[in-house]
Amino acid sequence: MQVSLESGExxxxxxSVELPAERVEEEVSRRLEEIGRTARMDGFRPGKVPMRMLRRxxxxxxxxxxxxxxVESxxxxxxxxxxxxxxxxxKIEPKQSDDESVFAYTATLEVMPEIELAKIEGKVTRPVAQVVDQDVEDMIEKLRGQRISWNPVxxxxxxQDQVKINFKGIMDGEAFDGGSANDVPLVLGSNSMIDGFESGLIGALAGESRTLELKFPEDYRVEKLAGKPVTFEVDVIEVAEAILPELDDAFAKEFGSDEGVEKLKSDIRENMENELKQRIKARLKEQAMDLLIECNELHxxxxxxxxxxxALRNQTRSRLPAGSSSMELPRDxxxxxAKRRVGLxxxxxxxxKKNSIKLDDERVRQTIEEFAASYEQPEEVIKHYYANQEQLAAVQNVVLEDQVVDWVMEQADVVxxxxxFAELTAES
Structure with a gap:
């Protein structure tokens, strides 16, 4: 067998593979002989069919x-x-050869890249923060805001008042589709409506009607309305002010704390500290992986x-509303x-491999324990993970990635x- 190799893009x-034609002929003859031992043809006993007829x-x-x-072998x-x-x-393709005594083909394939790890050079910014009392108080206020009641005034x-309104949108002298609604609650200052709508209702009284001359934004989601002038006729049915719930034991119980407000605050602080830890870890991991890619150019x-x-297409389809799973999602x-994931x-x-990094079983255990701590029976969750090889392997992979992050951080310039807390969690 003769083999030659060329590099493509x-x-x-x-x-390019060449085999002697006689090797093909030998194998064909051998197989035909095997067939001939049992082949049946009219006029011939089994095993007595002539080779020429077997070939035909x-x-x-x-x-x-x-x-x-x-080809396979x-x-x-x-x-x-x-x-x-x-x-x-x-991709296998027959190859024409001037020599009839040769059987030839080409095989076009991709190979795994040969990776020579480069020295890690660059900066990683490590966020330094802690949860303070004001962060907890701000979170309490957010929770109170989720339990607002509205009192008519x-x-x-x-x-920040809520008005209940009927409105009708008019464009070019006619009402347009989707521009009218009744009994709509609207919090003034929530930016739920186009610019000028909410501010145009400041100072309105229940029972009052107002006409708002406005303009849709140039980038409005409905193309036929984008940038167009519009008139809204608005009837104010009710004006109500927000009533925040009292910060008491009843409020704490609504959020799962049966031991009062102080226990609620303690639980909130613990959750926020865990979130802060995960945010910092994620920020460091993202930067470390970016640096690893930046320092190692890779095909x-x-x-x-x-x-x-x-895989990404399937994940996206699984999150689409029912009936949208067949939607065509473009490659780009x-x-x-996908390139980033594969490269990483x-x-x-x-x-x-190069640094002989061994899985840290203690970190695996710690990771599972941290996850299990949020459940009522953490020991049962831990047992479940160690009994389920697929879920355990997923945690092990995460820990190995964390160990690689540590390796990058050891070489990087960490500042x-x-x-x-507020700045670090602002993106959510």
Whole structure:
């Protein structure tokens, strides 16, 4: 067998394989002889059918089988000979040869990239923050805001009041679809309506009617309305002010605390501290992974990227409303994310291999315990994880990634950046 190798674009390789035609003929003859032992044809006893008739009857089928078998076996031999690590199946094409004594084909394939890890050079900014009393008080106020009740008042509407309204939108002298509604509760200052609508109702009294001359934003979501002038005729039915619930034991009980307000505050602080810890960890991990990619330019196999795109498409479809699962989702919607995931996966694996990083079983246990702590019977949750290999493997992978983050951080220039809980959690 003769094998030659060419490099294509990126990670593409082209194997040219040549086999002696006599090897094909030998295998065809051998298989035809096997068929001949049991083949039945009119006028001949089993095992006595002439070879020429066997070739006429079965030759084409056997030749195709032999070709397939020889391609499969010789391809594997060629991979070993050229020391190639393929990604996915090859594209096999027959190759024309001037020498009729040669059976030839080409195999086009992608190979795994050879990774030489570069030195990590760059900065990682580590957020430094703690949960303070004001953070807890602010969270309490948010929770009180979730339990607001509205008390009708006989005064002019002010910012943060709720008005109940009927309204009708008019454009070019006619009401338009979707521009009218009745008994709509609207909190003034919530920015739920287009600019000028809510501010135009400040000072209105229950029973009052107002006409608002406004304009839809240029980037309004309904294209036919974007940038157009509009008139809203608004009837104010009711004005109500917000009543916050008292911060008492009854309020605490609504949020799962049967031991009063102080216990509620303690639970809130603990949850916020856990969230802060996870936010800092996630911020560091993102920066460490960005730095790992930045320092290691890498070609990623198209086959692996395609697999990752399919996985991301399926994840997105699973979150779509019922009936939308067949929606066509374009490749370029996921390509960048898929390339990053594949590249990171290859780099993480190489870091683990080159640095002989061993899984920290104690960190695995600690990670599971932290997750289980939020349940009523944490020990049962821990037992479940260790009894379920799939879920345990998922935690182990996360811990290994965390160990790689530690490896990057040891080499990077880490700079502490003072911040606070509100700033660190602002994106949510």
């Amino acid at each position: 990126g990670l593409e390789r082209i194997l 009857q079965y030759g084409s089928q056997v030749l195709q089988e032999v070709y397939g078998s020889l 010789s391809y594997q031999d060629a991979l070993q000979q050229q020391n190639l690590n393929p990604v996915g199946p090859p 006989e005064r002019a509407a002010a910012e 990623v196999p198209t086959a692996l990227v395609d697999e990752e795109i399919d 919607m996921f390509e960048s994310q 996966g290859l780099l993480i694996a190489e870091v683990i 502490d950046e003072p911040t606070n």
